[in-house]
Every structure is written in C-alpha cells, then in structure tokens.
Amino acid sequence: MFLLPKYNSFFIFLLLASVIPILAFSISKFLAPNNTQGPEKLTSYESGIEPMGDAWIQFQIRYYMFALVFVIFDVETVFLYPWAMSFNDLGLSAFIEALVFVFILIIGLVYAWRKGALEWS
Amino acid sequence: MELELDLSFFYKTTILPECVLIFCLISILILDLILKIKDKNVFFFISLVSLLLSIFILIFQLKEEPVISFLGNFQADNFNKIFRIFIALCSILCIPLSIDFIKCTKLAITEFLIFLLTATIGGMFLCGANDLITIFVSLECLSLCSYLLSGYTKKDVRSNEAVMKYLLIGGTSSSILAYGFSWLYGLSGGEFQLQKIADGLVSTEMYNSFGSLLALVFIIVGIGFKLSLVPFHQWTPDVYEGSPTPVVAFLSVASKIAGLALLVRLFNIVFPFLPNQWHSLLEISAICSMILGNLVAITQTSMKRMLAYSSISQIGYLMIGLVTGNFDGYTSMIVYLLFYIFMNLGTFACIILFGLRTGTDNIRDYSGLILKDPLLTFSLALCLLSLGGIPPLSGFFGKLYLFWCAWKTGLYFLVFIGLFTSVISIYYYLKIIKLLITTENKEVTSYVQSYTVSSFSLLSKNSIEVSIIICVIASIFLGIFMNPIINILQINLHLNTFTNI
Numbered sequence: 001m002f003l004l005p006k007y008n009s010f011f012i013f014l015l016l017a018s019v020i021p022i023l024a025f026s027i028s029k030f031l032a033p034n035n036t037q038g039p040e041k042l043t044s045y046e047s048g049i050e051p052m053g054d055a056w057i058q059f060q061i062r063y064y065m066f067a068l069v070f071v072i073f074d075v076e077t078v079f080l081y082p083w084a085m086s087f088n089d090l091g092l093s094a095f096i097e098a099l100v101f102v103f104i105l106i107i108g109l110v111y112a113w114r115k116g117a118l119e120w121s
Numbered sequence: 122m123e124l125e126l127d128l129s130f131f132y133k134t135t136i137l138p139e140c141v142l143i144f145c146l147i148s149i150l151i152l153d154l155i156l157k158i159k160d161k162n163v164f165f166f167i168s169l170v171s172l173l174l175s176i177f178i179l180i181f182q183l184k185e186e187p188v189i190s191f192l193g194n195f196q197a198d199n200f201n202k203i204f205r206i207f208i209a210l211c212s213i214l215c216i217p218l219s220i221d222f223i224k225c226t227k228l229a230i231t232e233f234l235i236f237l238l239t240a241t242i243g244g245m246f247l248c249g250a251n252d253l254i255t256i257f258v259s260l261e262c263l264s265l266c267s268y269l270l271s272g273y274t275k276k277d278v279r280s281n282e283a284v285m286k287y288l289l290i291g292g293t294s295s296s297i298l299a300y301g302f303s304w305l306y307g308l309s310g311g312e313f314q315l316q317k318i319a320d321g322l323v324s325t326e327m328y329n330s331f332g333s334l335l336a337l338v339f340i341i342v343g344i345g346f347k348l349s350l351v352p353f354h355q356w357t358p359d360v361y362e363g364s365p366t367p368v369v370a371f372l373s374v375a376s377k378i379a380g381l382a383l384l385v386r387l388f389n390i391v392f393p394f395l396p397n398q399w400h401s402l403l404e405i406s407a408i409c410s411m412i413l414g415n416l417v418a419i420t421q422t423s424m425k426r427m428l429a430y431s432s433i434s435q436i437g438y439l440m441i442g443l444v445t446g447n448f449d450g451y452t453s454m455i456v457y458l459l460f461y462i463f464m465n466l467g468t469f470a471c472i473i474l475f476g477l478r479t480g481t482d483n484i485r486d487y488s489g490l491i492l493k494d495p496l497l498t499f500s501l502a503l504c505l506l507s508l509g510g511i512p513p514l515s516g517f518f519g520k521l522y523l524f525w526c527a528w529k530t531g532l533y534f535l536v537f538i539g540l541f542t543s544v545i546s547i548y549y550y551l552k553i554i555k556l557l558i559t560t561e562n563k564e565v566t567s568y569v570q571s572y573t574v575s576s577f578s579l580l581s582k583n584s585i586e587v588s589i590i591i592c593v594i595a596s597i598f599l600g601i602f603m604n605p606i607i608n609i610l611q612i613n614l615h616l617n618t619f620t621n622i
Contacts (some may be wrong), residue, residue, distance in 0.1 A: 107150055113155050 065117045069109065076105050137191040137199040138182075138205065141247050142531070144172035148237045151230040158311050161230040165220055168234050170240070172213045179206045189251060193314045194249040199613040202246040203455060204382040207462060211375045214466045214592065217584035218473055219367035225477055226365075228273060235535035237371065238271075244379035248386075252314040254300045256383065260298070263379060264291050268374055271364035271608035290346060290356040298343025304336035305391065308357025315390040328394040337392055338378045341402055344387075348380040350440070351409035354433050358421075361429035366476055369425060370469035373432045374462050376438070381458070385443060385451065396446070404444045404535060410437030411542040419549045424472055424482045427549070428465075431508060434546060435461055438520065441527050441535055449526040452610050457519040460507070460599055464516055467504035467592030471497055474585045479606070486558045500593045502554045507596040509550040510543050514602030522603065 044051055083090065083098050111116060142326045151165050178307030179202050187198030216237065223230050250256040268291060273285030304311055309321030322328040359441025388399050406526070414434030421427040431562040439461070474497060475490070476482055491498040507516035520543060524536045599606070 105149065107147060110154060111150060 008080055062120055065112075069112050069117060074107050076102065125334075130286075134178075134182075135188055135195060135249075138178045138209070139242055141171050141175045141178065142238055142242050142245075146242070147236055149231060149234060149238075149301070161569045162220075164231060164234055168238055169213060169216055172209050172216075176206055176209045176213070177207070188411045193317075194248075194252050194255045197249055199246040200451075201382055201386065203610070203613065205245045207458060208241055208244045208248065208375050211371060211378065211466070212237060214462070214588055215367060215371040215375075217588040218370055218466070218470050220584045222365065222473060222477060222585075223278050226274060229455060233270070233273060236270045240270065240371070240375065244375050247379045248382040250383075251316075253306065253318075254313060256321050256387070257295075257299060257302065260347070260379075260383070261295065264295065265375065267291075267368075267376060270368040271360060271372065273368060276364050277363075279363035281363075282364065283360045286356055287360045287364075291425055292357045294343050294346030294353070294563050297339055297346075301336045301339030301343055304332060304339065308332050308336065315387065315593060318391050319393065322391075323396070333392070333395065334398060337388075337395060337399055338402070340387065341399070341406075344380055344384050345406060348377060348436055349386070349433055350406040351413050351433065352406065352434060354410070354414075357433060358426045358429040361432075362423060362482075366425065366469060366473045366482075369428075370466055370473070373428070373469070374465055377432075377436060378458060378462075381439060381443070381454070400444050400446060403440055404532070406442060407437045407440035408535065408538050409511060410434060410440065411538055411616050415542040415545045415549075419545070420550075422484055423485070424484050424553075427484065427553075428468065428472070431546070432465065434542060435465070435508070437542075438523060441523050441532070441539055444535065445530050446526045447526075447530060448611070448614065450530065452607060452614065453519075453523045454552055455525040455610055456603065456606060457523050460515045460519040460596065461598065462591045463595035464504050464507045466588060467500065467596055468508065470585055470589040470592060471501035471504065474589065475501075477585075484553060484556065487553065488559060491558045497589075498557045500589050502557060504596055505550040505553060509547040511547065513597075513600075514599070515596050518600035522607070 035088070079101065080098065083094060128130070144182075145167055149167055152167075153164070182197070183199055183202055185197075187196065191195045216234070217511070219233060223233055242262050243259050243264075243266060246259035247256065248260050248264060268284055268288045270285050272280055274280040305318055305322075308325065308327040309318040310325050312318045312321040319328075322333060327333055342353060346356075349357040361373070364372070392399055411434050414430045414432075414437060418427050418430035418434065421430060439454055439457060442450045442457065445453070472482070475487065479486065503514065507514035510517045510520045520539070524539055527536050527539075
C-alpha cells in the first residue's frame, strides 16, 4: 500500500532538499582555509555590529494584547472575503449568519476595550 | 439578485439547546459591559435558567427522529441527546458550587461563568459532532476553556503549574488525535464525515489494513489523554491538585461524558470492521485503569489527589460498558454515568465546603469532623460509600447492572477485575469515613477546630449546601428507581442508529 508511484517526484524533491544543506556545510568545510583559531573568530557577529546585552529581554505584555485583538479582525477578514465573493449565490440566510458573526466579533472588541486591553500605559 | 429567507437557516432547531446557551453567554457579556451591577448573582441566575431551558428543550426533542443537519456536520439522535442532557446537568450542579468559592477568593465572576458555559457548549457540540473537523473544533473549544478554568486562580503558583501541565499534555494529545484523523482522511479517500469515512474505507478496501489500525491506535491515545485512561493518566493528579476545586469537579465529570460520547460514536460508526481490535485495546486500558487507579489511591494523603485516582478507576468501570458493546452495555454505561455525576459532584461539593471553611485538602485534617458538622460528615460519607458501591446506595446498583451486562456477554476477566478493585476502593473510602467519625481519642485537628458552621437553619442554606443535598439525595435514592430509568433509556435508545447492533 505504500508504493504510491505518483509520489516519486516528491521523494526526489525531498532527497534534493536534504542533500543541499549537507552539501553547503561540507563544501565550506573543505574550502575554508584551515587557519588557527584567533580571538576574532570566537566573537559573536550580528550584521557588522557587536551585540549589546542579552537576547532574552522582557517584552511589554501590551504587544501581546494588541496582537490578540488584531487576530480577531484578521480572522474576520479571512472569513468575510469568500462570503462577499459568493454573496449572490448564498442569499439572505448567509447574510444573517455573517451579521451574527460580525456581531459576536464586535462584542469581543467592546469587551477588550472596556477591560482596558487597548490602553498603552 | 435573489434574497429569499431560507427556512433551513433554523436547521429544524437541532442545535436549539446550544443556541440558548450561546445567547445566554453573549447576554451575560453585554450585561456585564453595559451595566455596572454590583450584585453578580443575576449572572448565576441567568446561566442556571438557560441551562435548565436547554435541558427541557433536549428532553422534548427526545421524541424526534434522528436527523443529520448542517450538511452532515451535526447529528442529533437520542444517544447524544442523553449525553448533552448530562453535560448540561453537570453545569447546573457545578455553578452553585463555584458561587461561594469565587466570592471567597475574590475572583472575577463573569469570566468564570463564560468559560464554564463555553466549555459546556463545546462538550455538547462534541457529543453530536458528525465530521472530523467539527469533532476537533468542539474538542478544542472544550479543552481550551478547561485550561483557562484550571488556571483561574492566577496568583496561585500551584494553579499555574497545573495549567501549564494541562496545556502541554492537552496540546500533545490533540495533535496525536489530529494525526489519527489525518490517517482516516487519507485512507477513506478524502472523506471527513463519519459515515462517509466508513463507506470510503470499504470502497478503497482499506478497512482491514495496517493503516486503519494505526489510525485507531492514534485516536485511542488522543481520546485516552482526555479521558485519563491509564497509560495516559499521568497529568490527572497534578492538574486536579493544583486547579480550583469547583473547576476540578466540573472537569472530572463533563470532559469524561463528552469523551465517552465521542469514543462510542466514532468507533461504532467509523470502525465497525475492527471490533475485536478496538474492544481489546479498550479492555486492556480499562483493566489498567481499574487496577492502577484504585491501588495508587490508597497511598494518597491529599483528598484531591485521592479523588483524581478514584476518577481514573471510575472511568475504568465506565469502560466496561463500552467494551461490552451491545445495547445493554451502553445502557448500563449511561446509567452508571448518571449515578457517577451525582456521586462525584456530591463528594467534590463536600470537599469545597470543607476547604472554604478551613483552607486545607489533606485527608488527615478531616479527622473528627463529625463533632463540628454532622451533616457535612454524613453527606461526605454517603457520597464516598456510593462511589465505593455499598449496597443500598445507587453506586452499588449502577455497578451491579454494569457487571451483570458484562458477565452476560462473557467478559468474565473484566468483571472479576472490576469486583476485586471495587473491594480495594471500599477499603480506602472507608478509611476516610473512619477518620471522619473517629471521636474516641478526642484528637481533633486545629483545622477542624477552626471550622465554623455558618448557620443551622434549614432556610438560609448557601448554594454549596443546596448542591450537596441534591447530590446526596440522588446518590442515595436513584438506585432504587433504577428500573424506570433503564426503561426510559432503553425506549429512547431503541430509535438510535448504531446502538442496536
């Protein structure tokens, strides 16, 4: 049952995709001059600038709240576009359903607003 | 452009009970936002009324023929209507438990109710879900709300630990379940409705292959985590210990009801060709649950951990009915489930009351409680005895019917293990009762000494006591009325599609 002849191109693709990173690393290992390790080589290097501080810093939690509120409307758009495109076929019942959907999302926004999720302070 | 009102918008009111709950949920949210109501009891009242209303609607719908609505996404037959009634019943019993708890711990009331109602709606949709996507979405609706509820006491470190464990384990189990579903989708040739998957498995001649067995195993593992069957039970004691007690009471019952309904429907509809395989897999996990749950419960010192292991063993007993697999087996499972709701919620209600008044969950702190509050001691003892299965109480009749049905179909080993582990469970339940009523050495702990009984009058009971009284009365007397219950269930289940195998 696992023969699946249609998937041959996929397996070739998978093989190629796994060979490429191995090749990239091994080529650089063969071609790179095998110099002794200097102090410069051990320093961390980020786009030409010496890194300052730790990478694990605390983010303001508000970013997260705004992202959540954004997701509500992002998803709303995703669902409303297909409905708007086929509005003529779906008729009134779909219109009412979309209204209910938007209504629930608006309640979500008002809830976030009243509870102070949109205040940056 | 034609705009005509399609009557199928109302979908013959198959999901009317859920719609009532959703409407109640939204109205609670709006009322909380618009009005600055100081007395939050209004919200409890609204949610209790809407839950009662949805139960009544479901009971009236029991007469209707099974229908499949929403283009095959949702099926309403009597089997899942009974399970939906049970879930709503759990919520009705759990909301009074949480009122005083939330007031004492000064948490937000509205959000708690919203999470609880959303979990109820998720569970009710899960009982009737008829395709893989609806199953997954409603399962996530149930479990996401459970995570939020179990982390509801944000300042409590143990609650945070519990919710992290629950979230990680729950996410893992959901992904395993989704992987099992993807196998089913592929093997059936791209179908995702349950009945069409079964037909698709036949037409692609994959119904007896290794792939469908793999899908079966993955689905059992995924649902087993939710039900806390034994190889997948490790999260249960930790989550039960850390979470707020009313939440534990809800989770220990509602998620089990929803999971059992899903298990029965999924396996009977999708895997009718592999009955021996899934019966034997579930039988093994039932035996493990009964043995391990009951043996480990003996050694526990915390009441909530003890009840966690006790609930693991109870799901083992419920599995006996599922493994039996015939009409009587399912009836006995549903009857025992009904009794289990009352016994378990009664026990948890007593623990919540004791915990609120003393602030402890340790078993040894309960010693000598009878001197302070005989009523609470009496109810806790009765609920525990009913869980253990002592003859005049309803737990005994439930277990008797369950074991008798299994014995008739020849599951002698399973029944033997069930009887043996029931005896073990009676030992540790009796140990607690002995501790409760021991007065000979006058050794009353400081916790029990600090225990204050608020009122002795019969009228001004608080809501937890009301819940305790309902549960205790039900777990004493329901067993006596078992024949009418079985008759009602059998009449209703006869109309069903898959239970008359």
